Amino acid sequence: MKKAAAILVMTMVFMMSILAPGFAEEGKAKKVPQPKQTENAPQPKQTEKAKYTIPNSVMNVTKDNTYPNPTEDLPFLQPSELTKNLIKTSKVKIENPDLIRMLNETTINSTPFAIGYRAIVYLGEWPLNYVSSETSPNWEFQKINTNYYDNRGGNSIYQIHYVQEQQKSVKGGLTAKIKNAEDVQKMMLLKAAKKTGLPLAFETIVGAGTKKDHIYNIQPKRLGYLYAYAPAINEKGKVTYGEVYLMLKGSKKFIVVKNVVSQGIGAWIPVQDHVSFGFVSSERPR
Template structure:
């Protein structure tokens, strides 16, 4: 009987582990959306996917490497290549540049209290009854995403990282989060008599760790055939922080 119970417990743990891991990525209770209240309305950066043309698809199939860089895909889409069918013996290599090609995520976690953006404080010393404090953004604050290491073509790398992160998380990610002055929430926190209540507001970010694959991209022409060739491939470990748009984490302390 004990063996049966133990086996059932093991099965239960195995089945619930993915659910527990998924719960960790949910927005916790002390984090609140201010999308409707934010006095600084943000224009959502549309992370539209650049679809490769038929010609670009053929070129991408000629290499055994994944290409995620939409700037590179866009350039290939705009390139017209029409080798002559009678160009026997013709050979040529066209250097297209050194590009970040692919980003692979290794670790992804949220820092809900990444940056302090506001403090609302109420002093109730000498008062005769409890009072309250609520969130009221005093000054406009900006939190910009970025890499934690030096790298070439940072904007292209950040786009690849955000695109990869959005596949795993439902958080609204942005390159630049703004918290407008005068943004308020109606939720209040009690400050007892002879106490000071401090409500701190933090901007949360998604922290990413992974590596970027770089390479020199060549267009190789052989007679009527055309192929992509990637040379001098290197990898670089990168870290990045990406603001979570229109969300604030609160911490309240009374002393």
């Protein structure tokens, strides 16, 4: 009897050893496969809006500035109906506000007796348009002030805040000499301001005595340095020049651009009435 029971037990163990791998494989098959994470998976790109978001270290001093900066207002000049029609006839895009203003002041009277009439008016060589390729902020473009306190002999925290010690003028400009620089600056400023949404100007002034109430703590046995910087935008792109002719042929009026050339250009454009701060605490003088 015992022998029969032992044989039965051994038979059951043998059968289980055969069936167990099959059940295990069946259990694995029921698991829902998870998507694999690859190292080359595309990462979310930084949006343009986030790129130009003012960081917490940068403060607006428009209301605190003891020097009232004039607003750099350069809205895109609206072309007249005649100017719109003339611009459409040009094979090269025309965006220069000063050229558009000149065309707006132009009056051409049509006459039914213009058959055979022909005239060519040379308007000069102009920077016609600017195409932006890169717009990057530098929040610490130029240092304009340092507030300092030595608390190495103190036994308690000393608090400092920003006070502009001297009036500081921060100027931007083109990074290379170029023809019709003023016209080019206007077009670059318009493109950069539209792209970033920041108040830009080629010169901004921070007046002496300008201050902010934000507190920075200097621990005992340490020195504290509060640095102030003027931020700016680095604008890069391409400007296109051409000789502009106004052609009158019978009752037709159109623009012809000759000798078209393009040139790369860059510029630094300060952010008006904004100051970037950096606080450093150390045991030794810097």
